[in-house]
Amino acid sequence: MPSTIRHYIDIIVVLAQKDFKVRYRNSVLGFLWSLLNPLAYMIVLTIVFSVLLRVNIPNFAAWLLIGLLIWRFFQVGTSQSLSSIIGNPSLVSKVYFSRYIIVLANNVANAIGSTLEFMVLLPLLLVLGVDVTPYAFLLPLVLFLEFLLIFALSLSLSSLNLMYRDLYQLWDIALQLGFFVSPIVYDVSLIPTRYQFLYSLNPITRLIEFTRDMLLGGQFPTIFDNVVLLLDIGILLVIGVTIFRFLEPKFAEEL
Secondary structure (H helix, E strand, C coil): CCHHHHHHHHHHHHHHHHHHHCCCCCCCCHHHHHHHHHHHHEEEEEEEHHHHHHCCCCHHHHHHHHHHHHHHHHHHHHHHHHCCCCCCCCHHCCCCCHHHHHHHHHHHHHHHHHHHHHHHHHHHHHHHCCCHHHHHHHHHHHHHHHHHHHHHHHHHHHHHHHHHCCCHHHHHHHHHHHHHHCCCCCCCHCCCCHHHHHHHHHHHHHHHHHHHHHHHCCCCCCHHHHHHHHHHHHHHHHHHHHHHHHHHHHHHHHC
């Protein structure tokens, strides 16, 4: 392995460890909060939708938990990335290396936490009565695609937030809207047929549906579905790299 690549990997590991530790510093339960949060949502929403509103979705608790974990990975990852550049002023202004690494390390720290959450998901599915199929072994592939999506958006968010500090509030509103325009608490079939394709262009929609199909339905997404998701991620990655590269020379002076 070339020394430069090894050096960058070492930097990513150190920064990711730092970010991961900072997130749970001075917290009594530490990482357990990451698991308790979606579980609490699952319990409350299961009571509301399956008991009070009588939603007719088989094994609704497991179905809902999958959507919540996919969404949480995206929500926490993009939110945390907003401060990845601002939160490391000494690295940006005094040390020279590719600034992409700072954002990537931040995303890696988030991915570690989310991976641990998904490792707990499979035993929970068994407890909830789900017959887990061999397709469950493909879950890391879905999470890797979601990681690429988060990284693509993080490049744009972290650099734009340095220039426009109101982005924190705007992205928070966007995430609240995104929760309801993604099929987390309702089934895609509720969307009118004429809007189905447009709705499916939302990459989070496809990631949630992919995961549910594999873990609950024992199905693998079609080639067309995979191509659309990859195109979504590819376009966002090109946009993110372009914005980041354009604003990177101004980072030091804006801190």
